[in-house]
Each structure stands twice: as structure tokens, then as C-alpha cells.
Amino acid sequence: MxxxxxxxxxxxxxxxxxxxxxxxxxxxxxxxxxxxxxxxxxxxxxxxxxxxxxxxxxxxxxxxxxxxxxxxxxxxxxxxxxxxxxxxxxxxxxxxxxxxxxxxxxxxxxxxxxxxxxxxxxxxxxxxxxxxxxxxxxxxxxxxxxxxxxxxxxxxxxxxxxxxxxxxxxxxxxxxxxxxxxxxxxxxxxxxxxxxxxxxxxxxxxxxxxxxxxxxxxMNLHIKPRSIWLSRHGESEFNLEGKIGGDAPLSARGEMYAKKLPDLVRESVGDDRPLTVWTSTLRRTIATARFLPESYNQLQWKALDELDSGVCDCLTYQEISELYPEDFAARDNDKYNYRYRGGESYRDVVIRLEPIIMELERSENILIVTHQAVLRCIYAYFMKKSQADSPWMAVPLHTLIKLTPRAYGTQEERYDAKIPAVSTWRGKGSVAKHEDPTAATDAIGKGGDLPQ
The missing domain is CATH 3.40.50.300 (P-loop containing nucleotide triphosphate hydrolases)
Incomplete structure (x- = not known):
């Protein structure tokens, strides 16, 4: 049967x-x-x-x-x-x-x-x-x-x-x-x-x-020892205002992080080998990567753009809860599968990231400067995080994450730039801009960003 x-x-x-x-x-x-x-x-x-x-x-x-x-x-x-x-x-x-x-x-x-x-x-x-x-x-x-x-x-x-x-x-x-x-x-x-x-x-x-x-x-795998470096963009003006999405410029502290990033990368790499840098097409990631050495080849990927929040783009969570209360509740109920009106879900982001994962698996010495939701999905891939937990992870601003795949798991190291940034992690049901991200399920680290 x-x-x-x-x-x-x-x-x-x-x-x-x-x-x-x-x-x-x-x-x-x-x-x-x-x-x-x-x-x-x-x-x-x-x-x-x-x-x-x-x-x-x-x-x-x-x-x-x-x-x-x-x-x-x-x-x-x-x-x-x-x-x-x-x-x-x-x-x-x-x-x-x-x-x-x-x-x-x-x-x-x-x-x-x-x-x-x-x-x-x-x-x-x-x-x-x-x-x-x-x-x-x-x-x-x-x-x-x-x-x-x-x-x-x-x-x-x-x-x-x-x-x-x-x-x-x-x-x-x-x-x-x-x-x-x-x-x-x-x-x-x-x-x-x-x-x-x-x-x-x-x-x-x-x-x-x-x-x-x-x-x-x-066919796309290689088993040579290597690491992958991940970073959020520096703090943006929208981060300070509690807005999601958009194409905002860096804040003053975001600019400080962009200038500090080359030192963090050099410290984490441990030698002078050049990395290939992948950013999204949005200006806050491009601006964050602009002070990296000229020897670093930089590529912009549309697939690395932040989760599309559709009609909620450029709104605060308070505004979303007032304008679209049913959607706000539905997203909290199943954040991985919820698709913004005219936008995307986390599941959609995973599908468009598959070519990125393939390129990562056949490449070496890659630094990705990207966005909250996208980084969550990539991090979840390497660290085997569940679909239920990954959309709620608190990802720190102004921190470089180094992931090293091993035969028995992936090793993670973090490098804190020690540059203050607004904490805007949001818990279920909340519209607050500033909360303690350590309450998040499987938090990657302290600090935070808008949980797209």
C-alpha cells in the first residue's frame, strides 16, 4: 500500500x-x-x-x-x-x-x-x-x-x-x-x-x-577548511526611528562601525589574505563595506536584499499594529510562513537565498554584509536552527560573526566593535522599539536590530 x-x-x-x-x-x-x-x-x-x-x-x-x-x-x-x-x-x-x-x-x-x-x-x-x-x-x-x-x-x-x-x-x-x-x-x-x-x-x-x-x-561542496564571515550593516537612521525596510542611510554610529569593520575583519582572519565581500544592493550595506581594503573584491547581490515588507515598508511596528492588526497578529503566530501583503515571508527569503548558499559552499574567504532577516536565514542554515526559532533570533548590530564549519558542527566566534547601537529586538505581541534581546529564542548575541 x-x-x-x-x-x-x-x-x-x-x-x-x-x-x-x-x-x-x-x-x-x-x-x-x-x-x-x-x-x-x-x-x-x-x-x-x-x-x-x-x-x-x-x-x-x-x-x-x-x-x-x-x-x-x-x-x-x-x-x-x-x-x-x-x-x-x-x-x-x-x-x-x-x-x-x-x-x-x-x-x-x-x-x-x-x-x-x-x-x-x-x-x-x-x-x-x-x-x-x-x-x-x-x-x-x-x-x-x-x-x-x-x-x-x-x-x-x-x-x-x-x-x-x-x-x-x-x-x-x-x-x-x-x-x-x-x-x-x-x-x-x-x-x-x-x-x-x-x-x-x-x-x-x-x-x-x-x-x-x-x-x-x-556537486557544489568542497571539504577544504574555511570560514565564512557575517555582519549586519551599521546602524541606520531607520533603526533609530523604529522603522522597518526602506533604504535609509547609516546613522553616525553606523558610520563609526563601517570605519571599524576593516580592523575587526583583520583581527578575525588572522592574516592578510583578501576576502570577497558580498553585500545587498541597498545603500546601508554598501556604505558599511566601503572602507574595506581595495584588494577585497566586492559584489552586490539582489538576493541579499532585506525581507520585503510590502505595504508595511517604512512603518514602525506600532503603526503596523494599528493599520493592520490582523496581519500583525498572524505574523506573530507563524513568523516563518507569514507573508507581508505585497511582500515576502521568511520562507520566501530562504528560497531566494538558495543560490547564495550554493555559491558559499563552493567558495572560500567570503564576507557577507547583509540585513537582519537575511542574516538570520543564513545563520540558521549553518547552525541548524529550526524554522520556528530562526525568525526570532536577536542578531547584534556592530558585531562580526565568524562561522567555521567542522565535521561535528559549526564553530562560532564573535567580534564586538564596542560601538553602541540601538537595540530594537521585538518580542511576540510587542510594538516596543527597545527591548532586551537576550529574551529571544536562540539569541545570537546581545544588541539587536529590527526583527524584519
């Missing part, structure tokens, strides 16, 4: 399609990073996705094993690793039965026999399989990933870094003894091979729209 038709909330009907994305690759090839990125991208687009990390299941019985645990001749280790894979796949298939759409099996899946077993289990339940192999022979990148793992993996928590690195190298060597890359013997499989962090991509037997959507995203 067919499952009921499902939609992901943004007009993409996935019907009965369910996909198991099966990661393939040696350790230190970025599989977990790719898996985490794929999950957060799909959930950001309202497609139900879940990562099933076999290592997490294995750690329940063997939390910090030595490299010999992963030697294929170690019968006990092999038995425990197989049991962990069985548990992960069983849980994933239960999740699919409950209505999950894209399950991501994060493991080495290093042999043809193991991949055949996964496919047979999924086939028996009518779940499609998409194998994603990350293959990398770039020694510098592999070493970088080893350094990443030894400092962030639960397997090496509390261990001496050099001891951890040596053990991890030995673990990789044990996998290399039995590793089988996807080749012509598996030409019947649907797969994507990412070679040397995207220098070459091989696609085989992609079957439907949802698979194509996942593959398109994964």
Missing part, C-alpha cells in the same frame, strides 16, 4: 520518494562533513533528513578504541563494527517507515560486500539508494582532516594530540588494506563520486528529481 503523498512545504512534491544517501570513503576524506552539510541543507529547505552515524552506534560499546580495533583480522572488532552498522541501518529503516525522506548513512562502507548489503536492506523496504564516495589523494588535505578529527572526534577526547594523530593514521592504514572504490563492477548503482575535493565529479544513473536535487547540492 502506497504511503500518503508528502510535500516539503516549499512546493516540491516528493511523493513516495525516500532516499538513503550512503557515504563511502576512507577516514579523513570529509564524509561526516559532507553528511552534516547535506542534512542541514535539506532541512533548511523543509525536506525531512537525518544522519545515521555508524561511529556513534559503535561508541556505545567501544567509546575510544585503538587502531587495531579497525583491523579486518580483529574478529571481535569486526563483529562489533558490523553490529553497529546493523543497528544504524535498522534505526534508519524504522525512521523511513515513520515518514522520513532522506536518510544519510555516515560510515566508510568501504567494501563492495558492505555496499551490496546496504542496498539490499533498502531495496526490501522500497527505499532508493544514492552512494556518495569522497575520494581524495591530496596528502595536505588528508593531513588537515586528520588534525581536525584528532581535535574534534569523540574517539580522541582527552587524548594527547600527537598520540591521537598517530593512532588515526594507523586506523586509516587498516581501512586501506580492504578498501574498494566504486568502479565498473558497480555500474548498476546510483552514485556520485567526488574526486579530490571537487576537482572531478562522476555521476551515474541519477533517477529522479529529489536525487538530482541532492546531487546538485553535493
Amino acid at each position: 502506497a504511503r500518503p503523498r508528502k510535500t516539503n512545504g516549499i512546493g516540491i512534491g516528493v511523493e513516495d520518494t525516500q532516499i538513503c544517501v550512503v557515504m563511502v570513503g576512507l577516514p579523513a576524506r570529509g564524509k561526516s562533513l559532507i553528511a552534516q552539510k547535506a542534512q542541514r541543507y535539506l532541512k533548511w529547505l523543509s525536506i525531512d533528513a537525518m544522519v545515521f552515524n555508524v561511529g556513534n552506534y559503535r561508541r556505545q560499546d567501544s567509546p575510544q578504541p585503538g587502531a587495531d580495533f579497525f583491523d579486518n583480522s580483529n574478529e571481535k572488532g569486526e563483529r562489533m563494527r558490523r553490529a553497529a552498522a546493523e543497528a544504524a541501518v535498522t534505526d534508519m529503516l524504522k525512521w523511513f517507515k515513520a515518514g522520513g525522506v532522506v536518510g544519510i548513512l555516515d560510515a566508510t562502507n568501504s567494501t563492495k560486500e558492505r555496499r551490496r548489503w546496504v542496498k539490499e536492506r533498502c531495496d526490501a523496504q522500497g527505499v532508493e539508494t544514492l552512494f556518495v564516495e569522497s575520494k581524495c589523494d591530496d596528502e595536505a588535505l588528508v593531513m588537515s582532516n586528520i588534525l581536525e578529527v584528532k581535535t574534534t572526534s569523540p574517539d580522541y577526547k582527552g587524548l594527547d594530540p600527537e598520540t591521537a594523530a598517530q593512532d588515526f593514521r594507523e586506523r586509516i592504514h587498516n581501512y586501506e588494506k580492504v578498501y574498494q572504490t566504486i568502479d565498473e563492477d558497480e555500474s548498476h548503482l546510483t552514485y556520485l563520486k567526488i574526486m579530490d575535493v571537487g576537482k572531478q565529479v562522476i555521476i551515474n544513473r541519477i533517477q529522479d528529481y529529489l536525487q538530482s536535487r541532492v546531487v546538485y547540492y553535493l
Whole structure:
């Protein structure tokens, strides 16, 4: 009996399609990073996705094993690793039965026999399989990933870094003894091979729209270590007046922030490498970025313009509550999906930001100077914030945010310019201009801006 038709909330009907994305690759090839990125991208687009990390299941019985645990001749280790894979796949298939759409099996899946077993289990339940192999022979990148793992993996928590690195190298060597890359013997499989962090991509037997959507995203990924810098524009005249939208100039304090921003960027980057700067087409973001070094290439994106508030543009929240009381209440009730009359919703902003996310994923050294709602949506993507919470996050003015994606989450650092700015975060039901933003759900930091 067919499952009921499902939609992901943004007009993409996935019907009965369910996909198991099966990661393939040696350790230190970025599989977990790719898996985490794929999950957060799909959930950001309202497609139900879940990562099933076999290592997490294995750690329940063997939390910090030595490299010999992963030697294929170690019968006990092999038995425990197989049991962990069985548990992960069983849980994933239960999740699919409950209505999950894209399950991501994060493991080495290093042999043809193991991949055949996964496919047979999924086939028996009518779940499609998409194998994603990350293959990398770039020694510098592999070493970088080893350094990443030894400092962030639960397997090496509390261990001496050099001891951890040596053990991890030995673990990789044990996998290399039995590793089988996807080749012509598996030409019947649907797969994507990412070679040397995207220098070459091989696609085989992609079957439907949802698979194509996942593959398109994964083709744009690279797994090189990098950071993304985010900043609000400086305080604007409309911020001071409590008005939303518009194209107001910077206030005097906003000008001070624009002049201070190059120093904040230099401090956070840590060296003199040039960044590419993306701003919106509105003058408050362009003005904020104008003192950055000439070596920084600057691009203006219409997609980074602030959420369009339609008929409420240039009004205060007090005026909106008086002129459009029903709309004011409806937006508070479901801020993510509420669309201003003649304007946009947060969901609309996410859709128009998808090309920005794609460019971010294939680029390096990007600084984005943008607006409150747009920054919330981008931040929610990297930090896996929920749709219910993201529109209410308090985003500080005059603060530079540095995000560094890692295999086990995204690291966040903040750099406060220490230039005062009006706090205009608004809580549900309130029309006040100045409130304490620390009451906001999942506040990014103190300070604030008009919550478009």
C-alpha cells in the first residue's frame, strides 16, 4: 500500500520518494562533513533528513578504541563494527517507515560486500539508494582532516594530540588494506563520486528529481577548511526611528562601525589574505563595506536584499499594529510562513537565498554584509536552527560573526566593535522599539536590530 503523498512545504512534491544517501570513503576524506552539510541543507529547505552515524552506534560499546580495533583480522572488532552498522541501518529503516525522506548513512562502507548489503536492506523496504564516495589523494588535505578529527572526534577526547594523530593514521592504514572504490563492477548503482575535493565529479544513473536535487547540492561542496564571515550593516537612521525596510542611510554610529569593520575583519582572519565581500544592493550595506581594503573584491547581490515588507515598508511596528492588526497578529503566530501583503515571508527569503548558499559552499574567504532577516536565514542554515526559532533570533548590530564549519558542527566566534547601537529586538505581541534581546529564542548575541 502506497504511503500518503508528502510535500516539503516549499512546493516540491516528493511523493513516495525516500532516499538513503550512503557515504563511502576512507577516514579523513570529509564524509561526516559532507553528511552534516547535506542534512542541514535539506532541512533548511523543509525536506525531512537525518544522519545515521555508524561511529556513534559503535561508541556505545567501544567509546575510544585503538587502531587495531579497525583491523579486518580483529574478529571481535569486526563483529562489533558490523553490529553497529546493523543497528544504524535498522534505526534508519524504522525512521523511513515513520515518514522520513532522506536518510544519510555516515560510515566508510568501504567494501563492495558492505555496499551490496546496504542496498539490499533498502531495496526490501522500497527505499532508493544514492552512494556518495569522497575520494581524495591530496596528502595536505588528508593531513588537515586528520588534525581536525584528532581535535574534534569523540574517539580522541582527552587524548594527547600527537598520540591521537598517530593512532588515526594507523586506523586509516587498516581501512586501506580492504578498501574498494566504486568502479565498473558497480555500474548498476546510483552514485556520485567526488574526486579530490571537487576537482572531478562522476555521476551515474541519477533517477529522479529529489536525487538530482541532492546531487546538485553535493556537486557544489568542497571539504577544504574555511570560514565564512557575517555582519549586519551599521546602524541606520531607520533603526533609530523604529522603522522597518526602506533604504535609509547609516546613522553616525553606523558610520563609526563601517570605519571599524576593516580592523575587526583583520583581527578575525588572522592574516592578510583578501576576502570577497558580498553585500545587498541597498545603500546601508554598501556604505558599511566601503572602507574595506581595495584588494577585497566586492559584489552586490539582489538576493541579499532585506525581507520585503510590502505595504508595511517604512512603518514602525506600532503603526503596523494599528493599520493592520490582523496581519500583525498572524505574523506573530507563524513568523516563518507569514507573508507581508505585497511582500515576502521568511520562507520566501530562504528560497531566494538558495543560490547564495550554493555559491558559499563552493567558495572560500567570503564576507557577507547583509540585513537582519537575511542574516538570520543564513545563520540558521549553518547552525541548524529550526524554522520556528530562526525568525526570532536577536542578531547584534556592530558585531562580526565568524562561522567555521567542522565535521561535528559549526564553530562560532564573535567580534564586538564596542560601538553602541540601538537595540530594537521585538518580542511576540510587542510594538516596543527597545527591548532586551537576550529574551529571544536562540539569541545570537546581545544588541539587536529590527526583527524584519
